[in-house]
Amino acid sequence: MPKTSPSKVPLILTIDVGSSSVRAILFDDQANSVDAMSARRSYEFHTTPDGGVEIPAEMLLNLVIEVLDEVVAKAGNLLSDVVAVSVSTFWHNLVGTDSDGRAITPVYSWADTRSAAAAEVLRQRLHESEIHARTGCVLHPSYLPAKLFWLQQTQAQIFGSAARWMSFGEYLYLRLLGRTICSISMASGTGLLNQNRCVWDEELVVALSVRPDQLSQLGDLDSSLSGLSCDYKDRWPALTRIPWLPALGDGACSNAGSGCSTQERVAIMVGTSGAMRVMWKAQEVTIPPGLWCYHADRTRFVMGGALSNGGLLFDWMRETLQVSDTIEQELSGMVPDGHRLTVLPFLAGERSTGWNPNARAAIVGLSLHTTPLDIVRAGLEAVAYRFAKIARLLKQSVPGTREIIASGGALLKSLTWTQMMADVLGQPVVVSRAPEASSRGAALLALEALKIIPSLEHIPTPLGEMFLPDPGRHEQYVKAMSRQDELYDLLVKRAGVF
Numbered sequence: 001m002p003k004t005s006p007s008k009v010p011l012i013l014t015i016d017v018g019s020s021s022v023r024a025i026l027f028d029d030q031a032n033s034v035d036a037m038s039a040r041r042s043y044e045f046h047t048t049p050d051g052g053v054e055i056p057a058e059m060l061l062n063l064v065i066e067v068l069d070e071v072v073a074k075a076g077n078l079l080s081d082v083v084a085v086s087v088s089t090f091w092h093n094l095v096g097t098d099s100d101g102r103a104i105t106p107v108y109s110w111a112d113t114r115s116a117a118a119a120e121v122l123r124q125r126l127h128e129s130e131i132h133a134r135t136g137c138v139l140h141p142s143y144l145p146a147k148l149f150w151l152q153q154t155q156a157q158i159f160g161s162a163a164r165w166m167s168f169g170e171y172l173y174l175r176l177l178g179r180t181i182c183s184i185s186m187a188s189g190t191g192l193l194n195q196n197r198c199v200w201d202e203e204l205v206v207a208l209s210v211r212p213d214q215l216s217q218l219g220d221l222d223s224s225l226s227g228l229s230c231d232y233k234d235r236w237p238a239l240t241r242i243p244w245l246p247a248l249g250d251g252a253c254s255n256a257g258s259g260c261s262t263q264e265r266v267a268i269m270v271g272t273s274g275a276m277r278v279m280w281k282a283q284e285v286t287i288p289p290g291l292w293c294y295h296a297d298r299t300r301f302v303m304g305g306a307l308s309n310g311g312l313l314f315d316w317m318r319e320t321l322q323v324s325d326t327i328e329q330e331l332s333g334m335v336p337d338g339h340r341l342t343v344l345p346f347l348a349g350e351r352s353t354g355w356n357p358n359a360r361a362a363i364v365g366l367s368l369h370t371t372p373l374d375i376v377r378a379g380l381e382a383v384a385y386r387f388a389k390i391a392r393l394l395k396q397s398v399p400g401t402r403e404i405i406a407s408g409g410a411l412l413k414s415l416t417w418t419q420m421m422a423d424v425l426g427q428p429v430v431v432s433r434a435p436e437a438s439s440r441g442a443a444l445l446a447l448e449a450l451k452i453i454p455s456l457e458h459i460p461t462p463l464g465e466m467f468l469p470d471p472g473r474h475e476q477y478v479k480a481m482s483r484q485d486e487l488y489d490l491l492v493k494r495a496g497v498f
Contacts, residue, residue, distance in 0.1 A: 010083040012446045013071065013239070015064060016439040017089040017168060018250060019109065019272060020044070022060070024067035025436060026075060026082070027443035029452050031459050033436065037078070039070035046106075051113035057095050057103035057171055064172060072236055079238035084224070086446035087247040088438045089169035091189035091294070094147050096162035101174045104158060108147055111273075111308060113349055115141040115150035116357040122149055129289070131204060136188065136195045136293030138355045143191030148208050164214050169247025178229040182216035183246035188294035188302075195293050195301070196284040219246050220298045221449035245446050250438045252296035255279040257441030258407045258432040259461025261300070263400030268387060268421065268429070269437075270411035274310030276390045277302050278398045288397040290353040291390070297445065303398055305352030305390035309345045309361075310383060311410025314417075316347060317379050321372035331377055332416040336423065336473045337480040339374035341365040342487050343382035350492070353389050359492045380417050384424040385481045391425055405463070407432040423473040424481075431464035
């Protein structure tokens with residue numbers, strides 16, 4: 001993606017709160033990042049032995065303040081050209097606040113699995129298939145129904161004292177602007193939104209003993225806020241006079257930023273986790289079993305599947321197995337499925353397509369001849385097989401030509417893994433050359449909402465190398481996928497827990 005210097009006006013300031021870093025970037029009116037106008041802070045969630053994945057809300061808030069301070073200082077006179085702030089935050093997170101708007105819980109990540117037992121109780125009490133058909137979300141610890149029910153059962157005092165429940169993006173606005181709003185996009189990833197009606201699902205909210213006034217008012221990209229609170233208006237005076245668009249889900253922003261905003265393109269992203277998504281405009285949709293359904297805005301649906309184990313698995317294998325620094329070259333020279341190992345890659349449980357939070361990783365077929373490199377190759381192939389299952393469901397549910405656009409640091413750092421994806425899927429995979437896709441997508445959605453550009457599709461997305469599938473390798477992988485399905489049926493479906 002080209003950078004501009006000096007910038008074109010108008011400019012969009014984006015804040016991207018990802019699951020491992022916080023970024024602030026200036027973009028021009030063609031969604032090009034402005035040279036040297038960015039700031040980044042990395043962080044890690046705190047994990048607990050019982051499956052907790054959380055971070056103090058104030059710590060995350062302070063990181064946002066730090067990157068804003070840095071970009072504002074760098075921008076200088078360019079701040080007068082900034083016409084809006086657009087925010088992307090990770091989906092499926094939860095924080096509770098008191099009546100003064102202060103956090104009384106940490107920010108719980110989608111990866112927090114402590115509510116797995118609560119999700120199972122909800123599945124027994126409620127009609128999960130009906131809830132999924134309305135909300136696009138299953139009863140799973142990734143989503144808010146299970147988390148809220150878990151808090152009610154295990155931390156009754158905190159649950160009872162919470163004045164409001166919200167995402168971190170809403171909390172950010174509450175602290176910086178003194179008031180907040182929940183975008184249709186962020187609400188769509190909670191498991192509490194009726195996707196076709198774009199309202200909180202009354203039946204589910206009542207079943208969870210949550211009052212309507214404990215959830216934020218819903219709005220879309222035309223429902224911006226402005227006017228920083230007293231603590232910040234003197235700190236960033238240029239930002240207090242412009243609209244702050246409601247925070248959006250990072251997956252939707254990533255699709256927009258990588259050029260996947262119509263049915264003709266499917267985005268495959270592999271970072272720490274992984275996702276395969278199709279985004280398109282429609283008045284309403286039928287939500288099929290096995291897939292989730294969210295929104296980018298009121299008119300754009302996002303459908304697909306997500307994996308908890310993407311780059312996370314790759315990193316774990318490299319560290320645990322202590323493979324060499326030349327692993328990429330060694331992996332590329334290996335025969336597909338030559339190791340004859342069968343792997344279930346569920347180090348952090350399963351999301352799509354079976355949604356079993358109790359599933360765990362397994363390796364079958366080890367022998368005296370198995371090497372660490374064999375295990376790494378088998379693990380990467382196993383992740384690709386899980387994407388193939390999502391792709392199969394998407395083809396059945398969302399008609400249209402499929403051009404696969406790849407993004408995400410974990411995938412794009414390994415050309416071997418990218419080629420593997422093409423071979424497993426049996427389709428060409430094209431690399432996106434748009435860095436910071438979520439931030440760019442937030443900028444594009446803001447530019448469209450402000451009518452600075454006619455539509456997302458009006459701005460081309462730079463694409464890179466195309467990886468063509470090899471028919472012979474694809475045939476071999478199809479056989480290996482069958483072995484993985486058999487192992488999944490044996491260990492996950494039948495045993496339930498292992």
